[in-house]
Amino acid sequence: MSVEKLQRYREQMRTELDKVVEFWQKYSHDTQYGGFFTCIGKDGKIYDELKYVWLQGRQVWMYCRLYRTMERFNKPEILEAAKSGGAFLRRFARIPSSGSPWKCAFCLTRDGKALKVQRTIFSECFYVMAMDELARVTGDKDMQAEAAQMMDQLVHWVRVDPSGLGKPQLSGDTPVCSMAVPMMLLCLVQQLTEARSGEEVDKYREVGGWCVKQILQHLQRGGTAILESVSSEGKELPGCEGRLQNPGHALEAGWFLLQYGLENGDQELQRTAVDKFMEIPFLTGWDKEHGGLLYFLDVDGYCPTQLEWSMKLWWPHCEALIAYLMAYSHTKEPALLERFSQVYDYTFSHFSDAENGEWFGYLTQQGKVALDFKGGPFKGFFHVPRCLYMCEKILDSILNKQES
Amino acid sequence: MSVEKLQRYREQMRTELDKVVEFWQKYSHDTQYGGFFTCIGKDGKIYDELKYVWLQGRQVWMYCRLYRTMERFNKPEILEAAKSGGAFLRRFARIPSSGSPWKCAFCLTRDGKALKVQRTIFSECFYVMAMDELARVTGDKDMQAEAAQMMDQLVHWVRVDPSGLGKPQLSGDTPVCSMAVPMMLLCLVQQLTEARSGEEVDKYREVGGWCVKQILQHLQRGGTAILESVSSEGKELPGCEGRLQNPGHALEAGWFLLQYGLENGDQELQRTAVDKFMEIPFLTGWDKEHGGLLYFLDVDGYCPTQLEWSMKLWWPHCEALIAYLMAYSHTKEPALLERFSQVYDYTFSHFSDAENGEWFGYLTQQGKVALDFKGGPFKGFFHVPRCLYMCEKILDSILNKQES
Structure with missing residues (x-):
């Protein structure tokens, strides 16, 4: 892919980030009580x-x-x-x-x-x-x-x-290990240790190592599936809960693991992050008919019981963009940049709202806006700006290296 | 509408009820531990x-x-x-x-x-x-x-x-009154008092009267909207929670109230049940473009935050069939039978599975099956057979009167 194309991506990420920040600055601040409104309609109205x-x-x-x-x-x-x-x-x-x-x-x-x-x-x-x-x-x-x-x-x-x-x-x-828990703690370990050292940091590093081991337990069935929940012994659980896959969440875990593997020079972990946590969710979760990532899947092909299983949500697409771009920037494998491109095209053409700014969050399987608000109980100023911010940073680093 | 048409409806209800009972008898019984499996796939497989x-x-x-x-x-x-x-x-x-x-x-x-x-x-x-x-x-x-x-x-x-x-x-x-609570208690009062008398029954009757008053508090905005949740003083609540409408639930409340009004000779309550609890949910909840009843609506036209708001679920349609047929059988207003017909046509052509029996529970707004199981965490042997059973009974009574 040409440098021009990467520059165009960077330009898009930058412009979109500016617009998104502007949207939340304009509409979300509660100047009376402090804090932020998060239930914001498509045109900025607090609902x-x-x-x-x-x-x-x-x-x-x-x-x-x-x-x-x-x-x-x-x-x-x-x-x-x-x-x-x-x-x-x-x-x-x-x-x-x-x-x-x-x-x-x-x-x-x-x-x-x-x-x-x-x-x-x-x-x-x-x-x-x-x-x-x-x-x-x-x-x-x-x-x-x-x-x-x-x-x-x-x-x-x-x-x-x-x-x-x-x-x-x-x-x-019986105790259930949900992938969200070690992912979240690992994210906090990264936050609390960044550019710091000392005893406290060593303590967190131990926690970080534990989190990585816990996350890797979700790679099941001989390394062919990422399951959202496993037993406390790291085994598959019975029933729907045990068979549940959340492709966006696996992709997010993928870039968390890749980042950790890079920081700690763990090449095996880097490969697992890319080959398993980024590859499997795409192969199983990308909707070949309509495009976009499905929200939930059952590893044995049963219908998930979550009513929203076939919807396209904004945040898995944000995580996928970060994951594939980060993986490309370190491996330089063109296939990963192709993945990024594919997700990028779907995401920017379906979620981003050119008319009023910010992104829609919830589409039908067919890609039509199903819920038209910009912020809600679970959608705030986070996944979209974090994605745009990280992609811009990664593109900066790729392009700086190419230019130097 | 002709007697023949009513007879055809009765025949359909009867045949469908037989098939539904057969489905659950065949697949849901746990002969080892007792009780019933309820997570049953489209072809009867326990998932x-x-x-x-x-x-x-x-x-x-x-x-x-x-x-x-x-x-x-x-x-x-x-x-x-x-x-x-x-x-x-x-x-x-x-x-x-x-x-x-x-x-x-x-x-x-x-x-x-x-x-x-x-x-x-x-x-x-x-x-x-x-x-x-x-x-x-x-x-x-x-x-x-x-x-x-x-x-x-x-x-x-x-x-x-x-x-x-x-x-x-x-x-x-702050305390919130959810319509489900007095509805459920009223249903139990009907259950516990049926064909009984005595002190116990008088006690329940008092509870029943209280339930009816509570349910009527959900008729808001000068009698133009049924809201799912109100304050303990019977006032509208702020925000999404206060504006939420659930047309299927209002229709179910409608036939509960009508039944109670008939048993107690309360004509005003009968009229409110039909004119408000059955009419409003249809006017606001029926999807004029695709047919079927929407699951949730915001009374001010905002987008509900429930991801499934625009889906078509089986049970609101069951409740609508009972409501309109019961209302017709007592008022003999042809418009109510027309309503029943309209819901019947959508319901039987979209939910009923001619191939494997029983009904699908969850359709997209466009009417396509979105979740293909017959039983799940919230769908069991209840709304479908109760609807078919009650409709068959009501049709019996209409037809018996016409024949005599």
């Missing part, structure tokens, strides 16, 4: 004022990351917005009445009252991401310490004792 | 062995109801299957470790170990339905007493103190 904690944390993280690492976003208004979100989270996200000082709500009212709490670790994970990245930008040591303390609690819930999460113990509910 | 308590209870109820009130199903194998399901439920459904002797699991393993529990009342409601109907068939007084005791607990959870359901109290989580 619900609830504040989802995952999305508050992700937006703080994304703003700080852009501010810190991309010159054109190193602007006071970006920092101010991030700080407002951080303050809102610190003031309202945690629920002391839960019995743990670290348990966070899933959803808050506009003015910060807890509305829903999940018995999982994800609100807390995005809280840690937000606090650590904001601390990097502001130099706030208390905030960084808070992120580290919550991380300790997360590791305890995951590796030692989950009872603090509030799930009742039931006789038939 | 998951989990046992969902809602569906166990519903299948016991439906078998008993058919056995007790339709001569051609008064067969020992139907009774035996119901008894097996009832025994499975009594042995395994309740979770003493929950702190209440009445809290039931949502999902069990094949051999009856509790896997999931919901912090709602619905597993328990279907348990009561099953036990009371099975007690009517078997004459088992203990079982009937158990149903009554659990009903008392349900009423306590709903009207006095919900804390036993295990939901944490959160500062932003």
Whole structure:
């Protein structure tokens, strides 16, 4: 592929990122109560004022990351917005009445009252991401310490004792390993160790190694399938739960593993990331008739029970773009750039909204917009800008090397 | 409409009911552990062995109801299957470790170990339905007493103190009235009072009156919209939750109210049931382009956040058939029979599977089968046979009157 084509991709990523940042700056800031609205209609109108904690944390993280690492976003208004979100989270996200000082709500009212709490670790994970990245930008040591303390609690819930999460113990509910948990923790390890050293970092590295081993357990059936959930012994589970595949999630795990393999000079892990976690989801998950990645699949070909299984969601496509471009930039295998191109064409022609900016999130299997909002309970300022940001960075690095 | 047409409908209902009963008798019985498989593929194959308590209870109820009130199903194998399901439920459904002797699991393993529990009342409601109907068939007084005791607990959870359901109290989580709760209790009141009298029945009648009042609170906006959730003062709630409409559910409430209005000689309630709860969901929920009832709608025209909002599900169509036929049989308004016809044509041509029997449950907006199984975590032996059974009974009564 020509340098011109790569330059065109970079230009597109850059322009789209600018538009997406502009969209969220314009519509999502709650100047009255702080934090961010996330339920935003196709033309920017707020259709619900609830504040989802995952999305508050992700937006703080994304703003700080852009501010810190991309010159054109190193602007006071970006920092101010991030700080407002951080303050809102610190003031309202945690629920002391839960019995743990670290348990966070899933959803808050506009003015910060807890509305829903999940018995999982994800609100807390995005809280840690937000606090650590904001601390990097502001130099706030208390905030960084808070992120580290919550991380300790997360590791305890995951590796030692989950009872603090509030799930009742039931006789038939044998422990299940969901790929999301080690992926999320690995992401936090990367966040907390970046450009740091010392005892704390060694502790996180051990956690990182554990996460990688856990993620690799999801490669099943003699290395031919990535399954979302396995037993605590790393074996396939019975029934629908055991057979479930989520191609977008496997692709995201793929670039997490590739990044980890590159940082640690682990070539075998790099190959597994590309050959398994990026290749298998494409072969099984790409819709040959209509294009795009299916949301869920059953490894034995049964119909998944998730009503949305055949829909095309924005975020698996974001993860696929990052995965294939990252893999290409390190392997220089043209087939991986072809993959990127194929996903790129589908994604930009189906999700991106030229009229009002930002991306639609949910398409039918046939590629028609099924839900027309730009932000919702699970779609915020995260997957789209992270994808555009990372692709722009990777393209910079490929093109800089080619030019030098 | 001609008598011949009504006779043809009755014939179709009867034939279809026979086929549906045959399907579940053939594929769903677990002869090893008792109870019923409910995850059944398009051709009858079990794709998951989990046992969902809602569906166990519903299948016991439906078998008993058919056995007790339709001569051609008064067969020992139907009774035996119901008894097996009832025994499975009594042995395994309740979770003493929950702190209440009445809290039931949502999902069990094949051999009856509790896997999931919901912090709602619905597993328990279907348990009561099953036990009371099975007690009517078997004459088992203990079982009937158990149903009554659990009903008392349900009423306590709903009207006095919900804390036993295990939901944490959160500062932003103001009480919300979901239409499902009074609908379900009203259904149980009908079940427990049918052909009975005495003190117990008077107590239930009071509950029934309360349920009707609660359901009527969901008629909002000057009588122009049925909203799924309202505040405990019967006012509209803010945001997506407050604006949500579920046309199938409103139609089901419609025939519950009509039935109650008829039994109690309340003509105003009968009119409200037909003019509001049956008319509004059709005007707003019927898809004029593709036919069929949409699953969810936002009363202000925003896009619902439920990914499946535009899909066509089997059960709203079942409820619509019962509602319009029941309304026609009492009012004799030809427009209502036209409605029934319109829903009938869509339903029988899209959901019913002529090849392997039973109905598909989930179609795309365009009417294509999206999930091809016949049974799943929420689709069991209930809405389809209840609809066919009730329509056959109603058609019998219309035709008998016309013939006499």
